[in-house]
Amino acid sequence: GNSVTQMEGPVTLSEEAFLTINCTYTATGYPSLFWYVQYPGEGLQLLLKATKADDKGSNKGFEATYRKETTSFHLEKGSVQVSDSAVYFCALPVSGSARQLTFGSGTQLTVLP
Amino acid sequence: NAGVTQTPKFQVLKTGQSMTLQCAQDMNHEYMSWYRQDPGMGLRLIHYSVGAGITDQGEVPNGYNVSRSTTEDFPLRLLSAAPSQTSVYFCASSYGRGYAEAFFGQGTRLTVV
Numbered sequence: 001g002n003s004v005t006q007m008e009g010p011v012t013l014s015e016e017a018f019l020t021i022n023c024t025y026t027a028t029g030y031p032s033l034f035w036y037v038q039y040p041g042e043g044l045q046l047l048l049k050a051t052k053a054d055d056k057g058s059n060k061g062f063e064a065t066y067r068k069e070t071t072s073f074h075l076e077k078g079s080v081q082v083s084d085s086a087v088y089f090c091a092l093p094v095s096g097s098a099r100q101l102t103f104g105s106g107t108q109l110t111v112l113p
Numbered sequence: 114n115a116g117v118t119q120t121p122k123f124q125v126l127k128t129g130q131s132m133t134l135q136c137a138q139d140m141n142h143e144y145m146s147w148y149r150q151d152p153g154m155g156l157r158l159i160h161y162s163v164g165a166g167i168t169d170q171g172e173v174p175n176g177y178n179v180s181r182s183t184t185e186d187f188p189l190r191l192l193s194a195a196p197s198q199t200s201v202y203f204c205a206s207s208y209g210r211g212y213a214e215a216f217f218g219q220g221t222r223l224t225v226v
Contacts (some may be wrong), residue, residue, distance in 0.1 A: 006155075041219070042219055043117070043119075043203055043205075043218050043219045043220055044156075044203065044205075044215075044217045045216075045217065046214045046215070049214075064156075089155060089156070094158075099144050099161075099163075099207060100146070100158060100161060100171070101156075101158075101215065102158075103136030103155040103156040104155050105153055105154055105155040106155050
């Protein structure tokens with residue numbers, strides 16, 4: 001079935017540093033791919049998504065490109081801020097389901113001032 | 114802007130006790146689900162519902178029951194709490210057709226002693 005492997009953390013960066021969080025997937029076909037973010041004490045919220053190969057999702061300065069050649073969907077941001085400190089989850093639909101998601105293990109990001 | 118509301122936010126149970134985690138959404142979403150979040154394991158699906166009166170098991174259903182008598186509510190019952198059920202529990206909802214963004218509650222942190 002569909003699965004996702006996510007870069008293990010934690011990741012600690014200084015403010016304005018470049019961020020990459022790796023995510024690779026195994027899937028039947030070309031399902032939509034997602035990044036969710038969990039800020040401290042809160043539930044998950046959708047950060048960005050890409051619905052087909054070569055699409056780029058973007059939001060709040062974060063970007064991720066759906067690359068079928070490398071089965072990857074890496075999350076990037078050019079200049080992180082302290083407020084970006086959170087846990088980031090890569091996700092895709094469960095095989096045969098359009099609504100159930102399978103999540104990566106999450107990557108804790110801490111940005112220091 | 115209530116969205117998905119979970120109660121309680123924190124709970125401590127003794128082994129063998131039962132309790133119900135409440136989840137309510139006010140967005141008229143058809144699809145609702147319960148996840149548990151454990152360190153290093155991402156989110157794992159416990160149970161889900163595609164509409165009132167319809168529920169099904171996810172990846173880790175043992176020890177939990179659900180019901181869906183209304184569109185709005187999707188309670189999760191722990192029948193006889195065990196220390197292995199110590200976790201953070203998230204309820205989520207989304208529209209029914211195709212893939213749609215999942216909206217998460219703020220979570221319930223449960224400790225079983």
